[in-house]
Amino acid sequence: MFDRIAPRYDLMNAVMTFGQHRAMRRAAARLAQPPRDGLALDLATGTGDFAAALRAVEPTCRVVGVDFALEMLQRGREKYPVFDFLAGDLLRLPLPDHAFDCAVNGFVLRNVADVRAAFAEMYRVLKPGGRAVSLEITTPRAPVWQNIFGVYFDRIVPRLGGWLSGKPEAYRYLPQSVREFLAPAQVVELLRAVGFRDVFLRYLMLGTMVVYVGVK
Ligand SMILES: C[S@@+](CC[C@H](N)C(=O)[O-])C[C@H]1O[C@@H](n2cnc3c(N)ncnc32)[C@H](O)[C@@H]1O
Numbered sequence: 001m002f003d004r005i006a007p008r009y010d011l012m013n014a015v016m017t018f019g020q021h022r023a024m025r026r027a028a029a030r031l032a033q034p035p036r037d038g039l040a041l042d043l044a045t046g047t048g049d050f051a052a053a054l055r056a057v058e059p060t061c062r063v064v065g066v067d068f069a070l071e072m073l074q075r076g077r078e079k080y081p082v083f084d085f086l087a088g089d090l091l092r093l094p095l096p097d098h099a100f101d102c103a104v105n106g107f108v109l110r111n112v113a114d115v116r117a118a119f120a121e122m123y124r125v126l127k128p129g130g131r132a133v134s135l136e137i138t139t140p141r142a143p144v145w146q147n148i149f150g151v152y153f154d155r156i157v158p159r160l161g162g163w164l165s166g167k168p169e170a171y172r173y174l175p176q177s178v179r180e181f182l183a184p185a186q187v188v189e190l191l192r193a194v195g196f197r198d199v200f201l202r203y204l205m206l207g208t209m210v211v212y213v214g215v216k
Helices: 002-016 019-031 048-056 072-077 115-125 143-165 168-180 184-193
Strands: 039-043 064-065 086-088 101-104 126-137 197-203 208-215
Touching: 002 019, 002 072, 002 143, 002 168, 019 048, 019 101, 019 126, 019 197, 019 208, 039 048, 039 115, 048 064, 048 101, 048 143, 064 072, 101 115, 115 126, 115 184, 126 184, 143 168, 184 197, 184 208
Parallel strands: 039 064, 039 101, 064 086, 101 126
Antiparallel strands: 126 208, 197 208
């Protein structure tokens, strides 16, 4: 699916978030606290924009991006030749233990068959003290805003996505996957279950985005 929408993925992100997509990745990247001259990992990097946010937060850090959709990765490589992009599955990372100062992922948890296994892999590749950060779309909790957002996300976004990308099924899947995903408290529990400490979550973008943070 992501290979099919790769040519219009960035455009659709910009339109759908009213241009806020970079600011929200940057806010999440700050929570990852990439250190000076550190090594950062962006899982499910897609076209590399979360990797770029890490680099914007800490220009001296080296960033590795991993994704299994080769068309998405190719676009990342063209946009950000300075990063190391690797083809791979985040459930079985082709990377050594205890190697990274921070590991992030954006907008992927909903698509993963086993979220606990994904967190366990993040834990494995982080150095002790390293930070894991996951950014996801969520349903806002305030009732009236939830309804307004629901109309936008469930009805307008699929039409917009179909029109801009030519792949309406991908943008029908998007709100459906958010609706069917775990509640934020369950995600927090999974992070704790694989060993992360000091776990917390923070809402962004009027409660439509959530960032999960844990420390190894
Ligand atoms: C919605 S995109 C997010 C891309 C990027 N993180 C961003 O912030 O724009 C989801 C990405 O997750 C990737 N993905 C999904 N499951 C994956 C897995 N098991 N291993 C590696 N990549 C995966 C897809 O190929 C896609 O590029």
